[in-house]
Structure formats: structure tokens, C-alpha cells
Amino acid sequence: xxxxxxxxxxxxxxxxxxxVVAVGGPVLVGVMRKVRCRLEGRVGPPVLQxxxxxxxxxRKQRFRPDQATWIFTLAPVMLVATVVVAAAITPLVTTHPAxxxxxxxxxxxYLLLVGSTLLALxxxxxxxxxxxxxxxxxxxxGALAEPALxxxxxxxxxTAHSSNLPAIVSAILAHPESVATPQRLFALGxxxxxxxxxxxxxxxxxxxxxxxxTMVHEAMILEYAGPDLALVTVGEAMRLTLLLGxxxxxxxxxxxxxxxxxxxxxxxxxxxxxKVAVVGVFLAVFEVFIAKVRLFRVPELLAGAFVxxxxxxxxxxxxx
Amino acid sequence: xxxxxLRHVDAGSCNGxxxxxxxxxxxxxxxxRFGTRLVASPRHADGVLxxxxxxxxxxxxxxxxxxxxxxxxxxxAVGDCAHDCGVxxxxxxxxxxxxxxxxxxxxxxxxxxxxxxxxxALRGITRR
Ligand code: SF4
Numbered sequence: 001x002x003x004x005x006x007x008x009x010x011x012x013x014x015x016x017x018x019x020v021v022a023v024g025g026p027v028l029v030g031v032m033r034k035v036r037c038r039l040e041g042r043v044g045p046p047v048l049q050x051x052x053x054x055x056x057x058x059r060k061q062r063f064r065p066d067q068a069t070w071i072f073t074l075a076p077v078m079l080v081a082t083v084v085v086a087a088a089i090t091p092l093v094t095t096h097p098a099x100x101x102x103x104x105x106x107x108x109x110y111l112l113l114v115g116s117t118l119l120a121l122x123x124x125x126x127x128x129x130x131x132x133x134x135x136x137x138x139x140x141x142g143a144l145a146e147p148a149l150x151x152x153x154x155x156x157x158x159t160a161h162s163s164n165l166p167a168i169v170s171a172i173l174a175h176p177e178s179v180a181t182p183q184r185l186f187a188l189g190x191x192x193x194x195x196x197x198x199x200x201x202x203x204x205x206x207x208x209x210x211x212x213x214t215m216v217h218e219a220m221i222l223e224y225a226g227p228d229l230a231l232v233t234v235g236e237a238m239r240l241t242l243l244l245g246x247x248x249x250x251x252x253x254x255x256x257x258x259x260x261x262x263x264x265x266x267x268x269x270x271x272x273x274x275k276v277a278v279v280g281v282f283l284a285v286f287e288v289f290i291a292k293v294r295l296f297r298v299p300e301l302l303a304g305a306f307v308x309x310x311x312x313x314x315x316x317x318x319x320x
Numbered sequence: 321x322x323x324x325x326l327r328h329v330d331a332g333s334c335n336g337x338x339x340x341x342x343x344x345x346x347x348x349x350x351x352x353r354f355g356t357r358l359v360a361s362p363r364h365a366d367g368v369l370x371x372x373x374x375x376x377x378x379x380x381x382x383x384x385x386x387x388x389x390x391x392x393x394x395x396x397a398v399g400d401c402a403h404d405c406g407v408x409x410x411x412x413x414x415x416x417x418x419x420x421x422x423x424x425x426x427x428x429x430x431x432x433x434x435x436x437x438x439x440x441a442l443r444g445i446t447r448r
Contacts, residue, residue, distance in 0.1 A: 042350045049323065049355055056323045056366070061390035063363055210360045218360060225363035225390040 006096075009260030014088040014098040016265060021087040021245070024273065025237030026050035028244075028280050035284035050237065057230035065223050067127040075122035076224065076231035079115035083238045086111050091166040092245045093268035094257035095173075105153045105163045108246070109146075112239060116142060116198075119232070123220030130212045134219025141204060141216065141298055145194045148305040152194065155187035155312030156250065165246070169253045179252070183319065186312030188251055193305035195247055197298070199240040202287040204298055214292065241276060244283075248275035324356045324446045326396075327365035327389065331382050331418065332408075333372025336432040337399040341369065344442075349435045354448040362386075367394040367445070373405040373414045374421045386422045394445060397424045398438060400431040407431070 030047040037044025046052075064072060089103040097103060116138070123135035157163040159178055160171035172179055197204040200217035209215055212222075221232050249256055255271025257264030293301060328341060344351045345358060359365050362385045374382060386395060397418040400406035404417050418424050428441045 037350075037352070041347045043353045044350070045352045045355060045357070052323045052355065053325070060366070060392070063388075063390050210358060212360065215360070222361040223363055229364060 006260070007098075010096050010098040010100070013094045013096065013257075013260045013265055016269060017090070017092045017097060018084050018087045020093070020269060020273065021083070021238050021241050022234070023051075024276070025234065025239075025241040026054060028241050028276065029237045031277065032280050032284040032287075035281050036288055039285065039288045050233070054230045054233055057233070058227050060226035062227055063223075063225035064228075065126045065128075068122075068125050068223070071118065071125045072122045072223075073228070075115075075118040075125075076228045076235065078118045079235035080231050080238070082111050082115040083235055083242060087238065087242050087245075090242065090246055091169045091249060091256060092242075092272050093265055094260055095166040095170050096258070096260050097166070100166050101164070103165045105157065105165055105168075108165065109149060109153070112198075112243075113142070113146075115235065115239070119220055126223035128223060130215070130219045130222055133212075134215055134217065134222075137216045137295065138200075138220060141197055141302070144299050144302040145197045145305070148190055148302055148309050149194045151306060151309035151313060152187045152190045155183055155309055155316060156191075158313075158316045159184065169249055169256060170258065172250075172253050173256070173258065181316075181319065183312045183316035186308045186315060188247070190305040190309035190312065191247060191250070193301065193308070195243045196283070197302060197305075199236070199243060201240075201283065203290050203293045204301065206292045209292075216295075244276045244279050245272055248272065248279055322355050322446055322448055324367055324442060325359045325365045326356060326367045326369050326442075327359055327362045327385065328369045328371070329378075329382055329385050331370050331372045331378040331402070331421075332375030332414070333399065333401055337371035337401070340432045340435050340438060341371070341398065344435045344438045349439055351439050351442055354439070354443050355446050356442050362388040363390065365389050366392070367396055368422075369396050369398055370402050370418045370422075370424075371398045373401045373408045373411070374416055374418055375413045376415055377413075379415045379421050382418075382421055394425040395422055396441065396445075397427045399433055400429060403427045403429060 030050045034044050034047050086108050089097050089099045090108060091097060120135040120139050123131040153163055156168060160168040200207060205216040209218065212219060224232055255268060257268035330338060343349055368386055368389055397403055401408055402418045405414055408414050426441050428437055430437055
């Protein structure tokens with residue numbers, strides 16, 4: 001393949017990935033809500049309701065608290081921007097996205113962290129009591145999740161001798177027998193806990209709560225209105241989808257295109273949508289049966305994730 | 321609109337209306353089917369659900385809540401008290417009906433209004 005057509009191919013694949021995350025994110029949230037409502041014995045809102053809500057928010061009045069500074073304005077934009085970049089370079093649909101060399105697990109983790117840090121600052125920036133409380137909680141959870149995440153990356157990267165995500169996915173595709181090594185199973189278990197904590201889902205945070213004292217994520221964004229709120233909502237939905245997309249492709253990478261051919265991208269697209277949908281529905285069902293854990297017990301949960309990741313690293317070393 | 325987020329403000333009600341609102345969003349009546357949802361902040365809302373007569377302590381908070389709701393917004397007065405002070409008319413702690421404090425767009429009569437009446441009014445707004 002000539003370089004020009006390769007560049008065009010990777011560009012188009014990345015655009016496809018961004019588009020599927022942007023549209024699929026709100027739809028995934030709608031599907032998860034629908035599943036929850038059905039299991040609670042309700043009919044629930046239509047699956048496309050989040051998209052309708054977002055469209056409406058973009059048409060509403062923009063509101064900024066008087067004391068807020070540029071951070072408040074910048075945070076929603078940066079949240080969406082970082083997720084878009086991350087979605088473009090991760091191997092969701094194909095193992096040859098644009099900027100393949102930058103698609104490193106460390107790069108992705110800290111890219112997403114830029115968005116969440118700015119959002120935490122914006123929660124403080126608005127100057128309300130609940131905003132500051134939400135920010136402090138979110139940063140606490142984030143700081144506890146980070147060591148677990150880093151050790152998880154370490155455990156996952158030993159398979160491919162690289163923390164480059166496309167390289168890890170390709171290595172599993174090339175060596176299917178390495179898919180269920182104890183080291184990977186431990187690490188993926190830890191990764192799932194971290195994803196749940198980072199995207200503010202049960203049992204760490206309840207996205208449907210109206211009680212300010214139990215909020216984590218919601219408390220930070222209480223002051224956002226109109227288009228800013230729309231961006232935050234889109235960004236959060238996209239981030240959840242992206243994290244689940246990375247997760248499913250690490251668990252079972254089959255279906256991901258190993259080139260940028262049209263047929264490969266179509267198959268990769270269908271498979272990643274199907275896999276994320278399955279995991280999303282599974283998470284929603286799981287959420288119906290559990291309650292939010294007390295904030296002071298979240299560290300125990302994340303310590304559990306850390307231990308799992310550590311076990312992954314150790315079992316990888318022992319197996320050598 | 322097809323999408324209506326509501327912030328509920330209790331301006332001094334007896335809590336009868338609150339129980340009906342809770343059942344509107346419960347499994348039996350499930351107003352979420354029609355794209356309505358209760359939210360935690362007036363900034364996220366398109367409408368304010370006000371119950372009860374406006375008491376002295378709640379007049380300013382009610383006004384501020386409505387002002388904090390981004391345009392376009394609706395103010396929905398739920399129950400006879402919100403409409404014309406109901407059984408509390410003339411009470412020493414009562415400033416007046418909701419319409420005396422903030423402009424009301426939709427008024428739902430009843431003491432308390434039946435959940436179906438509330439849903440009917442909400443569906444009239446979302447056109448679903
Ligand atoms: S309308 Fe009736 S139920 Fe509602 S607050 Fe007034 S007295 Fe209570």
C-alpha cells in the first residue's frame with residue numbers, strides 16, 4: 001500500500017471511530033437506562049432520549065456563574081476534545097488508526113485525565129459548596145484509581161512487550177492462546193473496576209441521584225446549563241463508550257480490522273458496536289442489583305483493583 | 321420539545337402534592353416514558369414544578385430558582401395551593417399564590433392533583 005493511500009485510510013478509520021463514539025455514546029447511555037428501567041418494572045424513556053435531550057440543550061440559554069473564570073468555559077470543550085483525540089487514536093475499529101505510534105496506554109490515560117482534571121477545577125471554579133465537594137471526591141477517587149490503572153497497564157503490556165495499544169491488540173490477535181492467561185484475567189478485572197469508578201457508575205457513584213450529599217460527578221456539573229451542559233453530557237457519554245470500547249478490544253479483540261480496507265473497517269465497526277453493547281447491557285443489569293457503596297469504602301474497592309492488577313504482574317513474572 | 325427536565329420546588333406545601341409527584345415518576349405512572357425527568361439543579365432544568373402556597377421564607381428562594389433556570393423555561397404550578405393558596409388562603413405565613421411571585425405558564429388543579437392530571441399537563445408541554 002502506498003503511503004498516501006495508507007494515510008487516507010488511517011484518517012478515514014479514525015473519523016469512523018470518532019463518529020461511532022460520538023453518536024454511540026448517548027445511545028449507549030439510553031440503552032443502559034432502558035435496561036435498568038425494564039428490570040425495575042418501568043417502561044422507561046426511549047433509547048434515543050439522551051440524543052433528544054442533548055439537541056435541546058444546545059438550543060438553550062447559556063448561563064455562567066458571576067464568579068466563574070475561563071476554566072469554567074474551557075472545561076466542557078476540553079473534555080470533549082480530549083475524548084475525540086483519544087477515540088481517534090485507539091484501536092476500536094482497526095489496529096491502524098491515525099497516529100498509531102501515539103496510541104499508547106499511558107498517553108490515553110493522561111489524555112482523559114486532562115479532561116477530568118479540568119472538570120474538577122471547573123467544579124471549584126463555580127464557587128458553590130456542592131461543586132467543591134464533588135470535585136474533592138472526584139479527585140480522591142481518581143487519585144486512588146490511578147495506581148491501579150498504571151499497574152494494570154504494566155500487566156497488560158508484558159504480552160506485547162509494549163504499552164502501545166494497537167501492538168497489544170495485534171499481539172493477542174497473533175497469539176490467540178495468550179488471551180486467557182491468568183495475568184491478563186487479573187489485569188482486565190482490575191481495569192473493569194477502574195473504568196466503572198472513572199466513569200462515575202454504580203457502585204462508586206450513582207448517576208441518577210438527586211441528593212447533593214451523595215453526588216460525586218453530578219455535584220461538579222450542577223452549575224452548567226444549556227450548551228455547556230450538552231458538551232459535558234456528550235463528553236461523559238463518549239468517555240464511557242471509549243473506555244468500554246478499549247476494554248472489549250483488550251478482552252476479545254476478534255473482529256477488529258488489521259488493515260484499513262473498507263470491508264475490514266465495516267466488520268470492525270459492527271463487531272465493536274456489538275461488543276460494547278453486550279458489556280453495556282451487562283453493566284446495566286449488574287447495576288440494578290447493587291447499591292452505591294459508602295464513599296469511605298470506595299478506597300477498599302479500588303485497593304481491590306490494585307491488588308488484582310498486582311497479582312496480574314506477579315503471575316506474569318512467575319509464568320516466565 | 322420532546323424533552324423536559326424539571327426542578328421541583330416546594331414553596332410551602334403540605335406534602336400531599338409531593339407524594340403525587342413521586343408517584344408520577346414511580347413505576348406505575350412512569351412519566352419518564354414521555355421524556356420528562358426530575359433533575360438536581362435548576363441550571364439543568366427546562367421547567368420548575370412548584371407546589372404549595374408561597375410562604376414568606378420561600379418567596380425569595382422560589383424567585384431565585386426560576387431566575388436560575390435557563391430560557392426557554394416553563395413554570396408549572398401543581399395543586400390548588402399553588403394556584404390560589406387553597407386551604408391556606410389568608411394564612412399569616414403565606415405571601416400569595418405562585419402567580420403572585422413568578423409568572424406561571426401551566427396550572428394543574430386538584431388537592432392534590434391526580435398523577436394522571438400531572439402527566440397530562442406534562443405531556444401537553446412535551447407534545448408526546
Ligand atoms: S394542593 Fe392540597 S395536597 Fe397540594 S399542597 Fe395544597 S393542601 Fe397539600
